[in-house]
Amino acid sequence: MTELLSPALWMVLGAVLIPLTRSHLRTAVIFSMPLLTLWSIWQIADGVAGTVSFLEYPIEPVEGSPVRRLFATVFTLMAFLGSLYAFKTAKWYELAAAFAYAAGAIGVCFAGDLITLFLYWELMAIFSTVIVWCGGTPGARAAGIRYAIMHLLGGVILKVGIEGVVISTGSIQIQPMLAHDFSTWMIMIGILINAAAPPVSAWLSDAYPESSATGAVFLSAFTTKTAVLALILLFPGEPILIGVGLYMIVYGIIYALLENDARRILAYSIVNQVGFMVCAVGIGTEMALNGAAAHAFAHIIYKALLFMSAGVVLYRTGKSRCTDLGGLFRTMPFTTSMGIIGALSISSFPLTSGFTTKSMISQAAVDENLFIVYMLLTAASAGVFLHAGIKFPWFVFFQKDSGLRPKDAPWNMGLAMGGCAFICILLGVAPNLIYELLPYPVDYQPYTTYKVLFYLQLLLFSGLAFFVLLPLMKRTQTISLDTDWLWRKLAARLLLVMESVAGVVKQRFDHLGVASTRAGNYLVLRYLGDPHAEDSEEKSVFSRSWTIGTTALWISVLLSTYVLANYL
Amino acid sequence: MNQQDNNHWLVRASTIRLLWIGGSIVLGLTVVAQIFIPIKGHFGADDWFGFGAAYGFVVCLLMVVFAKGLGFVLKRKEDFYDAGEEIDGSVNGAEDSGDHSGDDA
Numbered sequence: 071m072t073e074l075l076s077p078a079l080w081m082v083l084g085a086v087l088i089p090l091t092r093s094h095l096r097t098a099v100i101f102s103m104p105l106l107t108l109w110s111i112w113q114i115a116d117g118v119a120g121t122v123s124f125l126e127y128p129i130e131p132v133e134g135s136p137v138r139r140l141f142a143t144v145f146t147l148m149a150f151l152g153s154l155y156a157f158k159t160a161k162w163y164e165l166a167a168a169f170a171y172a173a174g175a176i177g178v179c180f181a182g183d184l185i186t187l188f189l190y191w192e193l194m195a196i197f198s199t200v201i202v203w204c205g206g207t208p209g210a211r212a213a214g215i216r217y218a219i220m221h222l223l224g225g226v227i228l229k230v231g232i233e234g235v236v237i238s239t240g241s242i243q244i245q246p247m248l249a250h251d252f253s254t255w256m257i258m259i260g261i262l263i264n265a266a267a268p269p270v271s272a273w274l275s276d277a278y279p280e281s282s283a284t285g286a287v288f289l290s291a292f293t294t295k296t297a298v299l300a301l302i303l304l305f306p307g308e309p310i311l312i313g314v315g316l317y318m319i320v321y322g323i324i325y326a327l328l329e330n331d332a333r334r335i336l337a338y339s340i341v342n343q344v345g346f347m348v349c350a351v352g353i354g355t356e357m358a359l360n361g362a363a364a365h366a367f368a369h370i371i372y373k374a375l376l377f378m379s380a381g382v383v384l385y386r387t388g389k390s391r392c393t394d395l396g397g398l399f400r401t402m403p404f405t406t407s408m409g410i411i412g413a414l415s416i417s418s419f420p421l422t423s424g425f426t427t428k429s430m431i432s433q434a435a436v437d438e439n440l441f442i443v444y445m446l447l448t449a450a451s452a453g454v455f456l457h458a459g460i461k462f463p464w465f466v467f468f469q470k471d472s473g474l475r476p477k478d479a480p481w482n483m484g485l486a487m488g489g490c491a492f493i494c495i496l497l498g499v500a501p502n503l504i505y506e507l508l509p510y511p512v513d514y515q516p517y518t519t520y521k522v523l524f525y526l527q528l529l530l531f532s533g534l535a536f537f538v539l540l541p542l543m544k545r546t547q548t549i550s551l552d553t554d555w556l557w558r559k560l561a562a563r564l565l566l567v568m569e570s571v572a573g574v575v576k577q578r579f580d581h582l583g584v585a586s587t588r589a590g591n592y593l594v595l596r597y598l599g600d601p602h603a604e605d606s607e608e609k610s611v612f613s614r615s616w617t618i619g620t621t622a623l624w625i626s627v628l629l630s631t632y633v634l635a636n637y638l
Numbered sequence: 639m640n641q642q643d644n645n646h647w648l649v650r651a652s653t654i655r656l657l658w659i660g661g662s663i664v665l666g667l668t669v670v671a672q673i674f675i676p677i678k679g680h681f682g683a684d685d686w687f688g689f690g691a692a693y694g695f696v697v698c699l700l701m702v703v704f705a706k707g708l709g710f711v712l713k714r715k716e717d718f719y720d721a722g723e724e725i726d727g728s729v730n731g732a733e734d735s736g737d738h739s740g741d742d743a
Contacts, residue, residue: 327705328713400646436680444680449697456698471649520677527668527677527690534665535698542706548713558719 073119076132076180077110077142078190081149081173085197088166100157100165104150107176111142118182127242130182137363137509141299142179144367145172147493148291148374155378155486156284159385160204167200168288175292179299183242184232187300191228191264195221198293201285202277210280216554217277220263220270221293228260246306258305265297265348266341267314271321272554274341279333279390283381286333290340290373295366298347302362302509307354312443315349318342319450326457327543328550332466333380333390336373339416339458342450343369349443350431356510357437361430364504368423368497372415375490376462379409382483383466386476392545397471402478406467408487415494417459417529418451423497425525426516427504433514451525452532459529460536465545665691 084103091099114134121128149172156165170193177190199221202214234253236242249258266274278289305311322342326335343365350362382405383398384390399406411422418424428451435444479487497504505512536543647653669688679685684693 323701324705324708327702328709330716397649399648441681441683445684448684448693449701452694452697453701456701519675523668523671523675524677524690527672527688528694530665530668531691531694532698534661535695535702539699539702542702546713547716548709549716549718550709550712551714551718552712 074122074131076177077107077114077146078173078177078180080104080107080110081146081169081176085166085169085173088162088169096162097157100153101150103169104146104153104172107146107149108143111139111146111176114139114180124185127185127236128183129186129242131186132180133182133244134180135509136507137299137302137359138179140363140367140507140509141295142176143507144370145175145179145292145295148172148288148370151374151486151489152284152287152291154489155287155381155483158480158482160282160284164201164204164282164285167197167204168285171197171201171288171292175296178296182244184235184244185242187244188225188229188232191296192225194293194296195225198289201289202281204285205281207280213277213280216558217273220273224260224263226260227256227263231256231258231260244303247304248308249305249310258301258308258310261297261300261304262314262348265294265301265344266318267348268317268321269553271318271341272552275325275329275334275337275552276554278337278340279331283384286336286377286381287374290336290377291370294340294344295347295370298344298351298362298366301348301351302359306351306359309352311348311352312440313352315345315347315352316443316446318345318348319446320453321345323450323453323457325550325552326461328548330392330545330547330549331390332392332395332462333377333384335392335457335462336376336380339376339454339462340373342454342457343373343416346428346431346447346450349447350434353431353434353438353440353443355434355438357430357514358434360505360508360510360512360514361427361434363508364427364430365424367504367507368415368427368494371490371493371497372412372423375408375412375487375494376416376458378483378487378490379405379412380462380466382479382487383476385483386479387474389474391547392465392469393547395466395472395474396469397467398474398476399467400471401475402467404478404484405487406463408479408484408491409463409467411491411494413459413463415498417455418525419455419459419529420517420522420525421495421498423494423504426498426501429516429521429525430514448528452528455529455532456536460533461543464536 080103084099087099087103088096114132116134116136118130119132119134121130123129149169152168153165156168160168174190174192174194174197177193178187181187181190195218199214199218202217203210205211205213231253232242234251234256235247238251238253247254247257249255263270263273274294278286281289301308301311318341322338322340322345326338326342329335329338347362347366347369350358350365352358380390382402383395386402387395387398389395415422415424418428432444432447432451435447478484501516505514669691672687677685677690679689
């Protein structure tokens with residue numbers, strides 16, 4: 071029976087216990103639950119652990135496989151490091167929501183059927199919204215509502231797809247499929263909404279930067295990467311995903327280049343990095359899927375590290391706009407160096423985790439002879455160094471002296487960043503640690519001299535381009551229009567137009583109402599008359615006093631007609 | 639204190655000049671090294687000398703210029719969504735009052 075209990079339930083227990091405990095006991099709960107979850111994850115064997123019947127469907131709450139364990143491991147690791155980063159400053163309800171959110175992500179990892187997957191999917195949607203709201207500002211409240219609408223809509227689309235697949239195949243199994251009919255398209259769209267794919271990528275950069283300094287660390291880890299896992303499990307080799315991924319890669323770079331808010335730059339670069347993974351799932355070979363899984367693992371850690379360093383800056387200064395920051399390296403050397411390690415990792419610099427994992431995706435494109443895809447991925451690698459690798463640390467920690475002299479990170483935040491940075495470098499120098507956990511056997515050598523030299527040329531010269539083009543990248547206090555303009559502006563305008571049209575129609579009806587009342591009154595007066603007229607002179611046809619003879623005549627006519635009609 | 643901080647060794651003009659010189663040497667070396675360590679291209683088109691360096695520089699140049707151009711069309715003031723709501727607010731204030739995209743993030 072216990073084998074049917076998902077490791078996610080430890081995190082659910084944690085989410086329940088956090089509000090019920092205080093001080094040291096709460097701290098103990100916060101750190102013990104992820105560790106118990108991690109232990110539990112590695113007890114799960116490959117294959118379905120068991121089946122329970124629900125509404126005549128065979129529900130499989132726990133199914134193990136290497137890729138599922140890999141994602142669950144990194145999610146749990148992130149819950150632990152995120153909690154270490156957050157536990158001293160975050161509100162209890164943010165921590166509880168983060169645990170429930172992580173439970174959703176871990177639950178999806180082990181879901182053996184589509185119904186279980188959907189339930190955990192919605193758990194993520196609900197509690198990630200709470201984390202956005204924990205930002206505490208009016209902006210966070212509004213962004214949280216938009217975020218919730220987007221994710222609940224995605225959930226509905228996913229559910230429609232699941233229902234369709236269940237009806238057409240009679241199976242709720244999670245198994246590879248291609249988007250070939252309405253139902254499978256709906257499932258893929260539902261998942262892609264969570265992956266921040268076009269045309270709705272804007273939800274991510276809208277919501278994440280509104281969260282608190284600690285909340286963004288949790289948000290950056292789970293939703294999009296759970297979507298990547300779902301794509302690996304359900305749509306490996308779906309060719310549309312290559313195009314979708316490439317679009318996300320370019321979109322992320324361009325918008326990050328335009329952006330002024332440091333945390334929004336990082337949000338755009340999540341879309342960019344998830345684009346690499348989506349593209350890899352689209353390529354669909356063993357090398358590509360290994361690359362997607364490994365890159366997701368590495369990405370979760372270095373992206374959390376970047377959000378942590380930006381979070382420390384926000385926590386210490388209350389600012390996150392590049393125009394307000396700069397020169398922080400003087401008093402925040404540790405946070406600066408952690409930010410730089412994260413930035414180098416995301417740029418896939420040799421000796422970091424980004425290099426050993428992302429280059430697998432490029433290799434997969436080479437193996438499949440996808441020339442344009444390879445060239446675009448390579449260009450994107452240069453672009454990542456440009457927008458995240460240099461732009462983020464340069465504008466936040468260096469550039470001009472903003473005059474801000476904040477203290478460096480508190481010990482717990484420093485320790486969490488140190489842990490992430492350690493993993494980034496460890497996976498860069500000892501990639502076999504991650505390669506051994508991947509779904510397929512790895513036959514790939516990341517460190518060949520010519521490959522290292524090629525990437526050094528590519529990245530260092532894109533760095534040169536950054537400094538040469540610095541005058542073109544002067545920060546402005548602006549935001550960039552995105553597709554969310556459609557629902558934040560156009561939809562609001564349309565609503566106003568509809569309201570005014572409805573107003574005009576109502577006015578017309580009101581006029582018509584007045585006219586018909588008048589006509590009615592006239593008819594009443596004309597035929598029924600006014601019995602209370604002052605002079606008692608009854609003018610109307612039916613109000614007149616008729617003589618008895620006339621009345622008798624009318625009655626006899628009516629009766630004769632009735633008798634005639636009865637006999638005819 | 640500020641005076642001292644402004645003279646931090648990393649922001650002195652002499653250090654910045656040294657960094658540019660050092661950086662240029664490293665850049666040059668990565669290209670020259672290709673004479674001794676031939677880089678194998680995968681498709682032929684990416685096989686020529688200094689391809690990585692040229693490709694990295696040129697695509698970044700194109701992306702920055704493209705983003706700059708797009709910026710003229712897409713960039714709006716930070717209070718773009720808030721400002722819109724204020725205008726709309728006179729007609730439809732109640733529904734929109736919660737929607738202030740935070741410039742205090």
